[in-house]
Amino acid sequence: MRRVLALLAALQTGKAFTGDELATRLDVAPRTLRRDVDRLRSYGYPVQTQPGPGGYYRLSAGRAMPPLLLDDDEAIATLLGLATLASTGNASGGSIDDAATRAYGKVDQYLPKRLRPRAVALRASLDMTPTLAPSTSAETMSTLADAIAHRHVVTFDYIGAAGAATARRVEPHRQIHQHLRWYLLAWDTDKHDWRVFRTDRIANLHEQSRTFTLRPLPADTGIDYLRQGLNRYRQRVVVTIDAPVTAVADAFKYQDVELTAIAGDRSRAILMLDSWQWLLPSLAFLDVDFTIDEPATFRTACQRFGARLRQR
Secondary structure, three states: OOOHHHHHHHEEEEOEEEEEEEHHHHHOOOHHHHHHHHHHHHOOOOEEEEEOOOOOOOOOOOOOOOOOEEEEEHHHHHHHHHHHHOOOOOOOOEEHHHHHHHOOOOHHHHHHHHHHHHHHHHHOOOOOOOOOOOHHHHHHHHHHHHHHHOOEEEEEEOOOOOOEEEEEEEEEEEEEEEEEEEEEEEEEEEOOOOEEEEEHHEEEEEEEEEEEEOOOOOOOOOHHHHHHHHOOOOOOEEEEEOOOOHHHHHHOOOOEEEEEEEEOOOOOOOEOOHHHHHHHHHHHOOOOOEEEEEOOHHHHHHHHHHHHHHHH
């Protein structure tokens, strides 16, 4: 694919190349060059060929936007990704989900001709359940991405969970996605500490010209640090379940769970929970035997609850 993109880049200069020139430029055999030209044509690119003495390869002019260079699987993945993103949020103007909705309706126009019927068929076959989640501004995420790339300080107004508004000046490091929420991991220059901000609560964002020195992250990844904060007041729970990992994953799909397959088609689940009650719905739907390995307080609480049920 990289070689085909290099061929496309050469042809998009508008120059006519002889076969020998292109083969030398791309460091390929003439036979490989002809195969790559045929591949570009299959994607819908109008490559003109003049055979014989004085022959050349040239890309036809007059194309406002060439088709995306995607194979079948990539085109399907692109459409499904846009459809999934479009179904998440509230479609407010300027949001990522709103942009995905618009892109989803037009992306097939820029696919190679042979993929357009499949894209149309795929779109017609889909029904997506809307999932309510905070919408995040596409402009905000783009500005943060630029600031992270160029190591620029940013300022913004932030609305906390309790509704209090504060002005922030931070060094942005990572954008994180977790449980249908986008977060910014940044070094707060006023607090002199790491902070995580919900991106949908950021307003009046401005990228400054002032640069900063990249700092080592406070955890292995931004997601690890976010989880540390979310799990600060939760307890680690380990459960051995007499069911395969696929079944347990489906039962705990709304939990941040770490699953491991163990002998006998069983699974070990590790979760961070506020209380033992959060275990019950998922385990009840599994309807299999299980053992709460830790903590002992959760195990005792569930045993008492089971005893109360037996008295009914």
